[in-house]
Amino acid sequence: MQTTVRSPGSSEFSRQDLPFTLKDVKAAIPEYCFQPSVFRSLAYFFLDIGIIAGLYAIAAYLDSWFFYPIFWFAQGTMFWALFVVGHDCGHGSFSKSKFLNNLIGHLSHTPILVPFHGWRISHRTHHANTGNVDTDESWYPIPESKYDQMGFAEKFVRFYAPLIAYPIYLFKRSPGRGPGSHFSPKSPLFRSNERNDIIVSTGAILAMVAFLGWFAVQFGFLAFVKFYFVPYVIFVIWLDLVTYLHHTEDDIPWYRGDDWYYLKGALSTIDRDYGIFNEIHHNIGTHVAHHIFHTIPHYYLKDATEAIKPLLGDYYRVSHAPIWRSFFKSQKACHYIADQGSHLYYQPEKK
Template sequence: MDSNRFVDEVTINSLRKSLKQYAVPNDRRAVWQLANTLIPYIALWIILVYMIRNGFALILTLPFIIAAAFFLVRIFIFCHDCVHGSFFTSPRANKIIGYVTGIMAFTPFSYWQHDHLIHHGTYADLDHRGVGDISTLTVEEYRALSRTKRLAYRLYRNPFVFLGIGPSYTFLLAQRLPHKRGGKSERLSAMITNLALLGIMLMASLTMGLGTYLLIQVPIMLIAGAMGIWLFYVQHQFEGVYWARHENWDPVKAALLGCSYYKLPKLLQWLTGNIGLHHVHHVLPRIPNYHLQQSLDASPVMQTVRPLTLRESFKSVWLNLWDEKQQKLVSFRSLKELGH
């Protein structure tokens, strides 16, 4: 089956109606997910504190730090579900757990919610880029830049920059500062998160020691941040992706062709909270992560989307510009071949 054929045969409302039964939170599933994630995460922290306090070589802590980073990514997915009000049945519970998991991931809940919901209304729309997404220029826009700005964009799109420097800037700096978008709720969210993080650092300095805390928290945060940025990147930046100008933007094409079905090995799929089933998520964002696989299995239309494998996804880092003539992402290297 071909998803390109189905985009002309279904409407976004019919797709959502077919998946509506899965957009129902299950409190028991949510509590179980918190338990099977937070308990291992805390256990890994205890192991790491013991190792560092007892003089183990830092290289020996690396496997535990990487494991903790994966669990932190999963914790952030719970925050993401709370943003959509889909993790618990109670809006109050979603907000509380959203704030707590957001603080754990150095992310102000309402601050990020504001940008993320804008992203859901503007993804794959060439005329509404720039909020909650990876900045992507068209070929013509890139050509119009000065040499200095071209260099800046090339650096921004370099994987060593957006996966290396990017997490430090995003999670340690940018999300500490209230942005101009949004209102009091978003600014208050940033303040609450910053105060909570200061409180955690104070408690850590009085117990395990500030140095021990930083030796654990900083690498976990940077590795988890790189994983999160990569997942967000590859969800809308891959070969064959759909983008369109606003007047031609189609919600079905945007969901089925503008979002990846990132088919990861089962363990990685579990650790990343099924977020790789991103096309399903964008059709109906209120489906909680623990129902995404079931939704995919029950929907013939969702199954028509060609899976993006882990190996194939690495090619996405070389797709840097949108060529409106060819309607596809292209690399910087291809500009000469395209006559640009």
């Protein structure tokens, strides 16, 4: 099969053709965008916690099956917003204090069963290798030969039910990268000097699981399902939907070997418009600037994006299509890449 080569604009998207450097991009962004505000970051954290607590209070008070569907969607969405706060902590863009980042990161991620340090480290790998077919960590494409060897269950989760994949990923990693639990300090995902961090985060998760078990015993399994499990599932769907759409589009290039380098890979993502949810989930859909400079706090991403758009030109990707239309389009068009070649694009499902 021939490798498909496409590009933004009329020029071939290769190392020598990028008309700007990482230094140029950084110079275009106002300096304040790189300076996190502890007060502002904490305000978002406490706002999310306050809304989550309020939703629980209303649901418990009403105890109405007419209200529960509204509660489930709203609370699952707020779990996702809380995850994004922890996401800033993992990048060090919440504050310049490592202690505060780790503390708020655990307070944000542990209640939604995300091991903060385990996620932080694998996500660091993703950012350092975005767009690299061989070394990216999240939602990377599968070579055609591997795709042909995948069994039904693996294909079903990866291509037909990707919105439930995240808990599986935490335990098993993604296909083609070998074993790698986010909970084990001996996982190949982590360096030996990071094992204590993993123990801390996994211990926090075990404590949360114990609390949920106590809650189910104390108040009944149905209460556990109503107040935690269904909102958690909605959160997982949000997480998988948004992260999938960050990097899965049939005109986003992927690279192998010497054709990849950091800035080119960082541009292999796309900004998307989530409408009324943009502010609720802290503008995580504003993703191009985030991948170039992940230390920009979420509340400055729109400012940074507007600053770099004139410089990036056609290399900046944005979609204003409805999110579910984009999802189903990518789900149909993005299944595998060619086994050979260094500049690659997703190919559609085989008939």
